[in-house]
Amino acid sequence: MSWLIALICLNLLLTLGLGVYLEFRPMTDGKRAQRWWRGTLATNLVVFVGASLGALLLGMQDALAQQAAAPHGEISVGLGLALLGAGIPTGLAAFGAGLAVGPVGAASLAIISEKPEMFGRTLIYLGLAEGIAIYGLVVTILLLGRIA
Incomplete structure (x- = not known):
């Protein structure tokens, strides 16, 4: 193997x-x-x-x-794979959030330069895009609670 x-x-x-x-x-x-x-x-x-x-x-x-x-306190292969699997949602969600925040941030800067009063709205859109990463982190925390 x-x-x-x-x-x-x-x-x-x-x-x-x-x-x-x-x-x-x-x-x-x-x-x-x-x-x-x-x-x-x-x-x-x-x-x-x-x-x-x-x-x-x-x-x-x-x-x-x-x-x-596996003796107590030692990490076995199964536990290691479970921990890797628990970390995957955070990585994928952070990657997805990065893909979303890039274009939204660029569009936000463009619109703020033309209309400064749109600042609050653009922050909401950026927060929605960044929320994807937070969801992945929450799923990882829930999975870690089930593993331990």
């Missing part, structure tokens, strides 16, 4: 390395870049999803067995 985890980590590191490389040396040919990105994205998706499913299916029995056998 550790080779699957190593495959996932290698895939993530290579993806980050490719992103850094393409940041400093962008592709200029549009058609070739589009074809290359399609293949690269499909390969990354297949490797990552396949390795994640393999780790889940092959490691489930180990995680469940270690859950019962």
Whole structure:
């Protein structure tokens, strides 16, 4: 099972390395870049999803067995996976809130520069967009309460 985890980590590191490389040396040919990105994205998706499913299916029995056998105070694989799963809502909600706050904030600045009296309304819209992250944090806190 550790080779699957190593495959996932290698895939993530290579993806980050490719992103850094393409940041400093962008592709200029549009058609070739589009074809290359399609293949690269499909390969990354297949490797990552396949390795994640393999780790889940092959490691489930180990995680469940270690859950019962773990000494008091030690974190087992099952508890570690549960804690990771509890943190996912906060990460995804923060990502979604970032996607929402960006355009709303830009539009807010544009409208405030033209009509300063709209400041209160734009704060409400920004608060609604930022509320997404708070919902994710609340879900994570509720899940942590169920785990412990």
